[in-house]
Amino acid sequence: MIVADRKSLEEIQEMIKPHRKLLIVGCKGCVTVCNVGGSKEVEILASALTIARKKENNEIEIDTTTIERQCDNEYVSQLKETVGNYDAVLSMACGVGPQFLSEYYREQKFYPAVNTTFFGGAVSHGIWEERCAGCGTCIIHDFDGICPIARCAKSLLHGPCGGSSNGLCEISKETICIWDAIVAKKIEQGRLEDLLKVRPAKDWRTARDGGPRRSIREELTR
Amino acid sequence: MRLNYPSEVKVIQVPCTGRVDIIHLLNAVEKGADGVYVAGCLEGECHYLTGNIKTRKKVEYVKKILGEIGIEPERVEMYNLSSAQGARFAEIAREMTAKIRELGPSPVRMNDPVSEKKAA
Numbered sequence: 001m002i003v004a005d006r007k008s009l010e011e012i013q014e015m016i017k018p019h020r021k022l023l024i025v026g027c028k029g030c031v032t033v034c035n036v037g038g039s040k041e042v043e044i045l046a047s048a049l050t051i052a053r054k055k056e057n058n059e060i061e062i063d064t065t066t067i068e069r070q071c072d073n074e075y076v077s078q079l080k081e082t083v084g085n086y087d088a089v090l091s092m093a094c095g096v097g098p099q100f101l102s103e104y105y106r107e108q109k110f111y112p113a114v115n116t117t118f119f120g121g122a123v124s125h126g127i128w129e130e131r132c133a134g135c136g137t138c139i140i141h142d143f144d145g146i147c148p149i150a151r152c153a154k155s156l157l158h159g160p161c162g163g164s165s166n167g168l169c170e171i172s173k174e175t176i177c178i179w180d181a182i183v184a185k186k187i188e189q190g191r192l193e194d195l196l197k198v199r200p201a202k203d204w205r206t207a208r209d210g211g212p213r214r215s216i217r218e219e220l221t222r
Numbered sequence: 223m224r225l226n227y228p229s230e231v232k233v234i235q236v237p238c239t240g241r242v243d244i245i246h247l248l249n250a251v252e253k254g255a256d257g258v259y260v261a262g263c264l265e266g267e268c269h270y271l272t273g274n275i276k277t278r279k280k281v282e283y284v285k286k287i288l289g290e291i292g293i294e295p296e297r298v299e300m301y302n303l304s305s306a307q308g309a310r311f312a313e314i315a316r317e318m319t320a321k322i323r324e325l326g327p328s329p330v331r332m333n334d335p336v337s338e339k340k341a342a
Contacts, residue, residue: 009290040245044287047248052291054252057333 001030001121002094003128004037004114006045012090013052015111019060019087022049024113025079025101026066027093034128036114037092039066045092045113070097076104083108119150136206136213142199144185151178157202159183159195223308227315239263239300240273247284247298254331257322259299261314267304274302294325 016022024042032038046062053060063086068075070093079101083089088109091098094116102110118130133150139157140147149155153163153171160179163170167180186192204210236242239262250258260281262274278300285295299318303310 009287013291040243043245044248047245047252048287048291051248051252051288051293051330054333055292055329 001033001119002096002116003034003118003120003130004031004094004116006036006041006092006114007112009048009052012045012111012113013049016049016060016088016090021061021085021087022063022090023083023086023088024062024064024090024092025070025097026064027068027070027091027097028066029069029071029093031093031114032066034122035126037094037097039064042066042092045090069093070100073100073104076100079105133207135202135204136210137203139199139202142194142197143182144189144191146178146182146185148178148182157199225308225312227312228319230319231315238268238270238273239277240268240270242277242280244280244284244287247281248287251288251293251297251328251330254328255297256325256328256331257297257299257318259301259314259318261301261303261311264302264304293329296321297325297328 024046026032026037026039026042028038031041035041042064046064050060050062063082065079065082067078070076070091083101083105084107086108088111089101089105090111090113091101092113094114095112096116098110098112102108119132119134120128120130123129130150132147133155135149139149148157153169153175154161156179160177160183164177164180167177167184169175169177183192183195186195206213239260242260247258247260260277262277263269265274265278268274281298281300284298288298289295301314301318303314
């Protein structure tokens, strides 16, 4: 899923400073699963902003709603009756949400309430980690299900660099050297020689290097 | 036991403190409460195993939010005591009331004539 973090309340307060009537829109997709922009978090943000404004004696009226997905116009269109009733709209979806909303409702002003961070999963309750870089050409099978592009700080494809020490990466004591993990897994499985395989250079045109990407599935288009 | 505790304290009963959510505490502050505290069972004695421990974390989160928006985080607290500790319950009520009295009225209520009236 796409993982995000809520922006600081200070930053959000600054964004919405000129507005007195606001709609906060949550998303029931990824941001609900990573507990950052679902209906619960929308209510918490609304309450926090209301308290802050009451304290400043500059009251704000905030309404909330959470739609199925903000990355789908079918659901985005459900806001058409209400979206015009507000000075601005704060989206708690990943970066896709406020873009879809502002493309659909060109007259309205949209703000992102979260910072979209990575594609990943929950490794334990409340802790998420990056697992995929969305490079467009998956090769994790070559590394026993471990992605060196997303999980190596340098995205190396040919073994650890000199910054690997005792299984940790030089960037932080909390970051494991993923190449250490790949080699350990290969040894464990008795397949270390797999790493000797010569592979053609990776085609980075399918990643961001090739510009904004588009996916067309002819069988689904109308 | 007939113990006295300050009449400002309004008790809201829940089956377990685990039921108390972040939004409940925020709503209380938003509506003008000068302070809110959660009285949970002693740690390790939760009938539902971890309800009180989970809620302590929620209380900490609410404190963080309040700090970020310039409201004294001490207005929200979590206490642990057993249901047999009536005297401690009264003591906590006095302790919390004294602390809130020292902090003064909530800045939220100060600027809101409606909740100011209600609170009075």
